[in-house]
Amino acid sequence: xxxxxxxxxxxxxxxxFQPIVEAxxxxxxxxxxxxxxxxxxxxxxxxxxxLFEDAGEVLGTYYIKTNQDGPGDxxxxxxxMVPDQARGxxxxxxxxxxxxxxxxxxxxxxxxxxxxxSSNVGAVVLWQKLGFDTxxxxxxxxxxxxxxxxxxxxxxxxxxxxxxxxxxx
Amino acid sequence: xxxxxxxxxxxxxxxxFQPIVEAxxxxxxxxxxxxxxxxxxxxxxxxxxxLFEDAGEVLGTYYIKTNQDGPGDxxxxxxxMVPDQARGxxxxxxxxxxxxxxxxxxxxxxxxxxxxxSSNVGAVVLWQKLGFDTxxxxxxxxxxxxxxxxxxxxxxxxxxxxxxxxxxx
Numbered sequence: 001x002x003x004x005x006x007x008x009x010x011x012x013x014x015x016x017f018q019p020i021v022e023a024x025x026x027x028x029x030x031x032x033x034x035x036x037x038x039x040x041x042x043x044x045x046x047x048x049x050x051l052f053e054d055a056g057e058v059l060g061t062y063y064i065k066t067n068q069d070g071p072g073d074x075x076x077x078x079x080x081m082v083p084d085q086a087r088g089x090x091x092x093x094x095x096x097x098x099x100x101x102x103x104x105x106x107x108x109x110x111x112x113x114x115x116x117x118s119s120n121v122g123a124v125v126l127w128q129k130l131g132f133d134t135x136x137x138x139x140x141x142x143x144x145x146x147x148x149x150x151x152x153x154x155x156x157x158x159x160x161x162x163x164x165x166x167x168x169x
Numbered sequence: 170x171x172x173x174x175x176x177x178x179x180x181x182x183x184x185x186f187q188p189i190v191e192a193x194x195x196x197x198x199x200x201x202x203x204x205x206x207x208x209x210x211x212x213x214x215x216x217x218x219x220l221f222e223d224a225g226e227v228l229g230t231y232y233i234k235t236n237q238d239g240p241g242d243x244x245x246x247x248x249x250m251v252p253d254q255a256r257g258x259x260x261x262x263x264x265x266x267x268x269x270x271x272x273x274x275x276x277x278x279x280x281x282x283x284x285x286x287s288s289n290v291g292a293v294v295l296w297q298k299l300g301f302d303t304x305x306x307x308x309x310x311x312x313x314x315x316x317x318x319x320x321x322x323x324x325x326x327x328x329x330x331x332x333x334x335x336x337x338x
Contacts, residue, residue, distance in 0.1 A: 021239070028237035068197035068284055070190070071312045072321070109318075112307065114283070115237055136305020136323045138281065143240045149278075152241070154305045154323060 002098050005049040005061060010039045012058045013051060016083045017042055024145045026123070027079070028115050047076075047106070050098065052091055059086040062095045064102055067112050076108040092123075096130050104159050113155040117142040124153060132157045171267050174218040174230060179208045181227045182220060185252045186211055193314045195292070196248070197284050216245075216275070219267065221260055228255040231264045233271055236281050245277040261292075265299050273328050282324040286311040293322060301326045 046063035136154025215232035236246035305323025
């Protein structure tokens, strides 16, 4: 149900990506991001992008990429999107669990979320349940469209990498 | 003594940039970054880049850019470099103070450093002196070439922007 997405899948992902980005209450993307810019952000700039399919319907997508280059390249970053109509079915959880396995296979030692709006309580609670610690609090760093400046969280999880040591110096 | 750098200044900045990046103990850049890649990272991807000159000699450089797009675009990020032979002369301090003025002029409300190696004690102490708070601690996120995995800090300073309100929703 979760498979890798290619450039050809962008028409399937855009209807998920666009409303979430336009709402401007969860992701640090320009709400006016265009179709082509979105493809670059979500597909081209990722290391790998996945989609969640059920009976031929795309109900979610996520990307995984290296969070920092050089001395930081053993930590990955992921972003997940589920459309409104598919919420509450555990799809984000399944994608996050899937991404941790992929991350381990890729040799990452940890996963970091750089910019979780504190107002996005559903996400914060889910990431906590899945073992992510809040390791940073960025005061007023997220400009919520209705709530104004809210804090953003940095969340982090060490992975018991099956490839532990691959990236050791 | 501090002026804007252009693409034509890269030959002057590369001798500062290259050894610092190659050492791999402070910046999250690939230590093998090439001349052309460095130009993209330090000049093209910044919003503005500056250099510190004294008697025709370039003794430092910094960039300023927007740290997150969309709902995060009121916070900027900076990076500073001073070559070994010019350390201890207050150049990093002067560049950081300069960057805060520039940031305010650009309308940013805060400045964030995303990835300060905790082993880089000189930098950590200087940023603290200049009013930056440690708002995040990323466990083992920086792979130091001799010390192994060390923590990275997220540091943050709210700016009393002279343009406060410009970016208000």
